[in-house]
Amino acid sequence: MSQTDQAVPAGHVLRYNFKERITHWVAAGSYLYLLLTGLAFWSPWCFWIAVMLGGGQVSRMLHPWMGMVFAICVVIMYVLWASHMGLTENDKKWFKEVGYYVQNEDEKMPPAGRYNGGQKSLFWGFVVCMVLLVLSGTVLWFTESIPWSLRYLRYAAVLVHASSALLTIGLFLLHVYMGVFAERGALDSMVHGDVPLKFIKRYHPGWYEELTGQPASPKK
Amino acid sequence: MSQATLRVQKISGHAGSVPGDDAQREYAVCKLIDTTTCIGCKACEVACMEWNDLPFGQTVFDNTYQTMPETRWNYWNLILFNEHEKEDGSLMWLMRKNQCMHCADPGCLAACPSDGAIVQYTNGIVDFQQANCIGCGYCITGCPFDIPKMNPKTNRVFKCTLCADRVSEGLEPACIKSCPTGCLHFGSKEDMLDIAEKRAKQLREHFDFPSAGVYNPQGVGGTGVVYVLHDATKPELYGGLPSNPSIPWSVKLWKGPLKWLGNAAMLGGLIGLVVHYLRFGPKEREETIKEAHEGAEP
Numbered sequence A: 001m002s003q004t005d006q007a008v009p010a011g012h013v014l015r016y017n018f019k020e021r022i023t024h025w026v027a028a029g030s031y032l033y034l035l036l037t038g039l040a041f042w043s044p045w046c047f048w049i050a051v052m053l054g055g056g057q058v059s060r061m062l063h064p065w066m067g068m069v070f071a072i073c074v075v076i077m078y079v080l081w082a083s084h085m086g087l088t089e090n091d092k093k094w095f096k097e098v099g100y101y102v103q104n105e106d107e108k109m110p111p112a113g114r115y116n117g118g119q120k121s122l123f124w125g126f127v128v129c130m131v132l133l134v135l136s137g138t139v140l141w142f143t144e145s146i147p148w149s150l151r152y153l154r155y156a157a158v159l160v161h162a163s164s165a166l167l168t169i170g171l172f173l174l175h176v177y178m179g180v181f182a183e184r185g186a187l188d189s190m191v192h193g194d195v196p197l198k199f200i201k202r203y204h205p206g207w208y209e210e211l212t213g214q215p216a217s218p219k220k
Numbered sequence B: 001m002s003q004a005t006l007r008v009q010k011i012s013g014h015a016g017s018v019p020g021d022d023a024q025r026e027y028a029v030c031k032l033i034d035t036t037t038c039i040g041c042k043a044c045e046v047a048c049m050e051w052n053d054l055p056f057g058q059t060v061f062d063n064t065y066q067t068m069p070e071t072r073w074n075y076w077n078l079i080l081f082n083e084h085e086k087e088d089g090s091l092m093w094l095m096r097k098n099q100c101m102h103c104a105d106p107g108c109l110a111a112c113p114s115d116g117a118i119v120q121y122t123n124g125i126v127d128f129q130q131a132n133c134i135g136c137g138y139c140i141t142g143c144p145f146d147i148p149k150m151n152p153k154t155n156r157v158f159k160c161t162l163c164a165d166r167v168s169e170g171l172e173p174a175c176i177k178s179c180p181t182g183c184l185h186f187g188s189k190e191d192m193l194d195i196a197e198k199r200a201k202q203l204r205e206h207f208d209f210p211s212a213g214v215y216n217p218q219g220v221g222g223t224g225v226v227y228v229l230h231d232a233t234k235p236e237l238y239g240g241l242p243s244n245p246s247i248p249w250s251v252k253l254w255k256g257p258l259k260w261l262g263n264a265a266m267l268g269g270l271i272g273l274v275v276h277y278l279r280f281g282p283k284e285r286e287e288t289i290k291e292a293h294e295g296a297e298p
Helices: A018-042 A044-052 A056-084 A089-096 A098-102 A117-141 A148-182 A186-192 A197-203 A205-212 B043-051 B107-111 B138-142 B174-178 B189-206 B249-255 B257-279 B286-293
Strands: A012-014 A194-196 B008-011 B029-034 B078-085 B091-098 B118-121 B126-128 B149-151 B156-158 B184-188 B213-215 B225-229
Touching: A012 A197, A018 A044, A018 A056, A018 A148, A018 A186, A044 A056, A056 A117, A089 A098, A089 A117, A098 A117, A117 A148, A148 A186, A148 B138, A148 B249, A148 B257, A186 A194, A194 A197, A197 A205, B029 B189, B043 B078, B043 B174, B107 B118, B107 B126, B107 B138, B107 B249, B174 B184, B184 B189, B189 B213, B189 B225, B249 B257
Parallel strands: B029 B225
Antiparallel strands: A012 A194, B008 B118, B029 B184, B078 B091, B118 B126, B149 B156, B213 B225
């Protein structure tokens, strides 16, 4: 993750190297497939999606394999990023003031580091949901092999799989909204890898101070 | 299985109305199995295999007369044998022909996500349409009787059709036709319940079975297959027939409240984000970002 991994324009810092970016986008692609086929299995009103994607049989066959791809990506992202994602006292303060963040009054927020409390929570949310989805998904994958005496596994799996999938949908919506719409430049950083210092100063003042040794905002 | 000329009143995984719903006089059919006159001859097993033209599989010997431990995707009709020791120490053979119960409120159909893979005809028969089956196995989770079984080669689920193809032509199911003792009956639900109750009364009053009764569990809205049992208080003795079956509560929760909560949350979240964008917008507008990308130092 050092800045020497790839050339970045002057005044920019490398935030995501190639390995991180490709992992993120493979995860994104597999998640999208899982979301679409999952919605098709979730509600009759969405079953047409499975038809569009090659039919219910094909969707049922590929969904678990795509789930494996997504799970492996999450594991890689865990290895890459978990060390940055520890929730600190500062993050707790950040969450207390999150109302200001929602109203775009970021100057009233405690300064966020490389990742803010919301981003860290999103990361952990996806990690926990991935584990639940893989466990319940394995039961659903091999439903017919589960003996009648262990049928409670099946009963638990349908609930756990649906609930944790719903949770990830909430996280996913927030993630896309923040990354594409609310925080302009964030999507760019995941595509090209680098972010301008100005972006860091604006959204991650704590990290800015770490990088430059200068305060991100004039003392009030 | 069959593409019978029967009208459909319930469809799995289906959005919108159902063509046959409310289109016909209510006339539920029913199979009556009198376990007290069953001799375990397995003629019904053979007739089922013959009529439905099912491929043979190996039988499994487990020191009883039972053909195999449980029904299979290609073996829909299985007599379960139980050597029951009565309180006085004497033995009694309990034999129950096991197959799909054709629930009025079918758990398989409730759990199925695939449009038209499971249908219920207006006469009450629950039928799998393998052409529409996607092989997810949710019906296996939804069934309280452990009946739907998956063909591992084609990933499609099969079970007893109550010979919907024969019934639609005015014939009785193949198993009924083959029964040599007359322990199997077929007719309207009303008639079958009437015969069953009379037989149970007879068993209580004239034979030594004070607890004899009819098995028509209300937890699944009643069934299209009803049993007369020597002891209706202990259906479990008959190869694990559940005493009070219902659609598993987790399946009901999943297909009911969780679904509506989830849908509301997903739609609400989406609307919330749009409203937030219109009210507060992005944290920085385009022009600031463009400047930033030129690498301009603040």
